[in-house]
Structures are given as C-alpha cells and as structure tokens.
Amino acid sequence: GDSVTQMEGPVTLSEEAFLTINCTYTATGYPSLFWYVQYPGEGLQLLLKATKADDKGSNKGFEATYRKETTSFHLEKGSVQVSDSAVYFCALSVNSNAGKSTFGDGTTLTVKP
Amino acid sequence: GAVVSQHPSWVICKSGTSVKIECRSLDFQATTMFWYRQFPKQSLMLMATSNEGSKATYEQGVEKDKFLINHASLTLSTLTVTSAHPEDSSFYICSARDLAVNQPQHFGDGTRLSIL
Numbered sequence: 001g002d003s004v005t006q007m008e009g010p011v012t013l014s015e016e017a018f019l020t021i022n023c024t025y026t027a028t029g030y031p032s033l034f035w036y037v038q039y040p041g042e043g044l045q046l047l048l049k050a051t052k053a054d055d056k057g058s059n060k061g062f063e064a065t066y067r068k069e070t071t072s073f074h075l076e077k078g079s080v081q082v083s084d085s086a087v088y089f090c091a092l093s094v095n096s097n098a099g100k101s102t103f104g105d106g107t108t109l110t111v112k113p
Numbered sequence: 114g115a116v117v118s119q120h121p122s123w124v125i126c127k128s129g130t131s132v133k134i135e136c137r138s139l140d141f142q143a144t145t146m147f148w149y150r151q152f153p154k155q156s157l158m159l160m161a162t163s164n165e166g167s168k169a170t171y172e173q174g175v176e177k178d179k180f181l182i183n184h185a186s187l188t189l190s191t192l193t194v195t196s197a198h199p200e201d202s203s204f205y206i207c208s209a210r211d212l213a214v215n216q217p218q219h220f221g222d223g224t225r226l227s228i229l
Contacts, residue, residue, distance in 0.1 A: 034217055043119065043206050043220040044157075089156065093217070099145050099210055101218055105156045 002027045006090050006104030013080055013111050021075040021107045023064075023090035031092035033057075033066055033073040034101070038087045047075075047088070080111045116140055117209050119221025127229055128199060134192045134224045136207030142187040143209035147218065148180070151204045163190050197228045 007022040025031065032051045036044040048057030053068035062077045073090060090104040116139040124132055136146055145164050149157040161177075163169040163184035171177045179201075181193040190209070194201055204225055208218040 032217070036220070041223075041225070043117075043222040044208075045220065046217055049217055099218075100147070100159065100162060101208075103156050108154075 002031070002092060002094060002102040004090050004092055004102050004104035006088075006107050008105075008107070010108040010110060013109070015082055015111055015113050016079045017111075019075070019077040019080045019084075019109070021088055021090075021109070023073045023075065023104060025071050025073065025090075025092050025102075027071075027092055027094055027102075029094040031094045033064070034091045034093065035062070035064055035073070035075050036089040036091060036103075038089065038106070040086075044089060080109070082111045082113050085109055085111045117143075117207065117219045117221045119207050119224055121224060122222060123225045123227075125227045125229065126197065129196055130228075132194045132197055132226060134194075134205055134207070134226075136190045136192070136209065136221050138188045138209045138219070141209075141211050141219075143190070144187065144211055145209070146184055146190040147208045147210075148182060148190075148192050149206045149208070151206060151223070153204075157206060160192075194226065197226070199228045202226055202228045 004025045034049045035047040037047045038044045048059040050057040050066035056065045064073050064075045087106045087108050089106045091101045093101040118137045120135045148160045160175045161169045161171045163182045169182035184190040206223040208220045210218045
C-alpha cells in the first residue's frame with residue numbers, strides 16, 4: 001500500500017536558520033504530493049503541492065521538489081522565523097484510491113528567537 | 114481560496130451523550146469528504162470517507178454504529194459520535210475535496226471533543 005515516511009522530530013532551530021524536513025514515499029500509482037502545516041489547536045492548512053515529477057511547489061518561502069527517482073519530496077526553507085513553529089505533514093494522494101490521502105507522522109518544528 | 118468550516122470547534126459533554134459535528138465546504142462542491150481523528154502529538158487517522166448521496170466507507174477498526182456519517186449534500190457532511198464515552202475524547206478533523214477538478218484536500222479547523 002501507499003506510505004509516507006517523514007523525518008522524525010522534534011526539530012529545533014534558531015531564527016534565520018536553514019530548514020530541511022525529509023519526506024520519502026511509496027505509492028502504487030502516480031501520486032500527487034503535498035505538505036501541510038498545522039498550528040496548535042487548528043486543522044491542517046495546505047502549504048504547497050506538486051503533481052508530477054520535477055515539479056517544485058513553493059509558498060511562503062518554503063519549497064519542495066517532486067523527485068520521482070528518489071521518491072522524495074523534502075521540504076526546505078532558507079531562513080525560518082519564529083512564526084514557522086508548527087507541525088508539518090507530508091502527504092500523498094492517488095486519485096485511483098478514492099481520493100484518499102496518506103499522511104506522514106508529522107514533524108514538529110520549533111524556531112527560537 | 115477554498116474554505117471548509119467545521120463546527121463546533123470545542124465541545125464538552127457528559128458520558129452517554131451523542132455529539133454531532135458539522136463540516137461545510139463554503140465555496141466549492143465537495144464530492145468527497147473525509148473524517149479524521151488525531152490523538153495528541155500524532156498524525157491523522159482516517160476514520161471514513163463519505164461521498165455525497167451514498168453511504169460512508171469506514172476504515173478498518175472504526176465502528177460505523179458509533180460514528181455515524183451523513184453526507185446529504187455537496188456542501189455538508191456530519192459526524193455523530195453516538196453515546197460518547199471518555200475514550201472518544203479526541204481532536205476530530207474533516208476535510209473536503211472536489212474530485213472532479215482534482216483539488217487537494219481542504220481541512221476544517223477541527224473539533225476538540227472532551228467527554229467527562
């Protein structure tokens with residue numbers, strides 16, 4: 001079946017540090033890939049997505065590139081801010097699977113001033 | 114952008130009470146809605162998938178008589194936790210998508226359910 005493996009957390013960084021959160025996947029079909037962010041006590045917000053190989057999703061300074069050859073979708077940001085502190089979920093979706101998404105376990109990021 | 118409204122955001126009730134949670138898509142037609150449960154510091158666990166006008170499909174291990182799902186229109190799905198007990202206390206999140214246009218899932222803000 002489909003699965004997503006995320007870098008374990010928690011991750012603690014100083015403000016303006018470089019962020020990488022690793023994500024790899026296995027899928028039976030040709031998935032779309034997503035990163036979601038969850039702030040405390042809230043639901044998930046779509047951060048960025050990529051629907052085909054070599055696509056780069058980007059939003060709010062975050063980027064991730066769909067790498068089919070390594071089945072990866074690592075999240076990066078060049079300079080994190082305190083406001084980026086949240087839980088980040090990598091996910092995939094294969095339309096043939098009734099539109100369900102498969103989520104990674106989440107990575108908690110804490111950015112200290 | 115697409116917005117999914119989930120209500121209530123927080124509910125506390127006594128054991129044995131039934132609790133209904135609503136999930137509405139505000140500016141798109143949600144052909145498919147998903148209900149998740151999330152325990153503290155854990156990922157989302159898919160409970161069921163509901164398609165408008167048909168019965169929900171429950172994931173293995175989820176009691177369909179305990180968690181009643183109704184998707185009566187293209188903009189509304191409800192989850193009713195029947196005869197809730199303390200072990201049902203959790204964070205419940207719905208999401209919606211329009212498969213016709215291959216949208217990603219859009220999530221509600223979640224409902225914190227506490228059963229005393």
